[in-house]
Amino acid sequence: MRFKASIHNITTFTKLTASLNSLGPLAWVKLSDEHVCFTIIPEQGTQVWAVLSIDSIFETYTVQSAAGNVINLEVPLTSLTRALKSALNATSAQLRLTKKDSAPLLALTIAVANAPNAHAAFPATAANNDDGFDAPFDSAFGSGNRETIVTQEIPVRVLAPDTVAGLHEPQCREPDxxxxxxxxxxxxxxxxxxxxxxxxxxxxxxxxxxxxxxxxxxxxxxxxxxxxxxxxxxxxxxxxxxxxxxxxxxxxxxxxxxxxxxxxxxxxxxxxxxxxxxxxxxxxxxxxxxxxxxxxxxxxxxxxxxxxxxxxxxxxxxxxxxxxxxxxxxxxxxxxxxxxxxxx
Amino acid sequence: MVVLNFTLTPEAAAKVHDLLVCLGKFSDTVAIEARRKSFTFTALNSSKSAYAAVGLDAKQFFTSYECIPSHGGPEGRFTCSMYMKALLSVFKGRLYDPLGRDGAIDRCEVTVQDRADQTECRFIVRMVCNQGVIKTYKLTYEAVDVMHALFDLNVAKNRWSMHAAAMKEYVEYFGTKTEMLDIFAGEEGRAVFKSYTEKITNGHEILKHPLVTAVAVNTSDFEDFNVQTGLHIIISVKDFKAIVLHADTLKTSLKAYYSRPTRPLQLSYGSDGLLCKFTLMTSGDYNASTASTPAPQVLSRQASRAESASNERPENGNTGSEMPPPNEPASRRSARRRNPGSKKPSSPRRERPDSETLFVQQDDEDSRWEPLDYNNEEETLGWDASAEHDAAVFPTFRDTARGSQIGTEDSVEALAPTQRISQIKGLW
CATH class of the missing domain: 3.10.150.10 (DNA Polymerase III, subunit A, domain 2)
Incomplete structure (x- = not known):
């Protein structure tokens, strides 16, 4: 079972998970070759069935599994949203499914460019240095390895195909x-x-x-x-x-x-x-x-x-x-x- | 008969506020130690795993400073302990405001009234405000012996320093509710700060596990980084956050000194006559992978004793009863740390992740879309609070007359417009 993707639209993804989180704490995430589906079925209240095209949030996306290249996960939305929020200023962000101590987790790896020694050189104006105006010189001539790597590990559960087989989208008659x-x-x-x-x-x-x-x-x-x-x-x-x-x-x-x-x-x-x-x-x-x-x-x-x-x-x-x-x-x-x- | 008088500028008073807020994250009480040339706030948390000392220099930090302890000669001292809340309600936020708005002061004068011929011993703070208003606070205090944690810098060979603003950025990545921080000197020139929780969960609970966050920083981004490669050292992430946030208010560099796991770690920073030192308990290798920890233990123990004798002993007999907590056997302390139940947060206050941020961030724009919290008291409509049948939040003139009105026709008219008629019947 493998899943790896880089996120190209972090803002949209963060806002999506944040708005889904207001309806329920857990999401059923279905990753397949065609779509990424987020489904929230709270005990009471409104259900959401979201079907997203892969390229609306991901690029370089690979998903492999024994069950027809479909992976079903149960994901805590609060943690996912919190992790994605820390990636808002990232230069790149990658999400992959991995295991630690036999517990599955989604690892979000974020690379953040930091203006080298900006804080040390101009302590008084440190807060204003984020616009990066003085960064190009260093990144052009410097070591080029100035990125800080942040890894956020989100605990998840892998759902068996049988578990999700019983979940169906509600049926309604034609609307008035x-x-x-x-x-x-x-x-x-x-x-x-x-x-x-x-x-x-x-x-x-x-x-x-x-x-x-x-x-x-x-x-x-x-x-x-x-x-x-x-x-x-x-x-x-x-x-x-x-x-x-x-x-x-x-x-x-x-x-x-x-x-x-x-x-x-x-x-x-x-x-x-x-x-x-x-x-x-x-x-x-x-x-x-x-x-x-x-x-x-x-x-x-x-x-x-x-x-x-x-x-x-x-x-x-x-x-x-x-x-x-x-x-x-x-x-x-x-x-x-x-x-x-x-x-x- | 102690004499202790000092005066603070508004800037210095604001710094006292900031440091009290920081110390308040460790303990409910703050101890004060005044000497002839220096003034120190100390706090020790309830599990005695973290000790904080903020030293203020008599000449640099204060406009004027006079301290004549009752005994002990030149090395004598005056010590007492006070409630953090009491002091914080005196040293409020926004004492320093260049525009002189609400709450700003002109200067702050502190005296200690501690005489045999007076009936009350008080710690008196006079806030002299801009329009000639003087606010005088008389605080009670408790005479205590102040204890100091000892830390031997000579053994702490592992050192790094980084600007607090940069460190604050890293700390902001950490998820909420985590407990531990592992500082790891990795290979390939990276230092890893990892916040995690050791709680063991199973089954459905696993999804409630807090985020594990690892921030890998280039060692070249440090001002100075000199740590044995492969060394893990673990401290409380809550303490570290509190320290970094305070260090950031001073716009200064944060320096860390430590020897090896289970021996104390010291974080220090300071500027303009203010020097903060935090001595934190550490615990062992979190995954026990590195076997290469040095063992200068005998040496370190003796050295720390020696230093303690030279620094702290020359005091008078009745103040010399110091029991430095870090001299406790290291094994016992680390065992206590691993037991999650014993490490209770010392302050019930939940820290909001970005509460220090002044500038509007994307989050704020986003918050409009949050579902409305209808239980928020301030949000409720309240043009006629007297219609509340439990004690009204806003007292109105109707409150006084309510007793006579109950049961009469008039009181029906006082109902808020949204009250259902059907519900009124049941109330009498």
Missing amino acids: VHIILPPLLQLKSISDRFTKLAMAGVKSGAATAPSRTRLEVAANMHGCLRLSIKTDAMSISSVWTDLNNPELDPSQVTGIAEHPSTRMKQLGTADGRSDEGWASVRIDGRDWGKVMSVGRLGGRVIACECECALCFCHDHALILYVYLPSDNGEDESVLTYYVSSYSA
């Missing part, structure tokens, strides 16, 4: 409504605010009752998304309009004419005032806040903005697809969140 989400930070801050309002004035013991923090998320096929919370004392909702309902691809979906979303298109209006045409689900506000944590992958650069689509099965399920852009534009990476929903 699908819609592209507004900027996630906006959505996150509003849903966080709603959840906070729902919990205000409640003793911390009672606040854990999930019935209080149920958010209702609804959307129609005319570009409207509505987030609302209702208690006996109040009812608040925020409505977004002019969002995009992506067209279904005829090559992927058969029978568009009978598709539930086609029927939903007949109902409702684009200003979101009509009561008709909404598909809605009830979700836990705190769980939703954890899901929204994926927004960090989008970053601030517009070109890298990840696209998030939400699929509604009325009163039944909510599925969030997060598409990550890839360099070659072919192999898309998709994170699928199966958001746990509650009946009314």
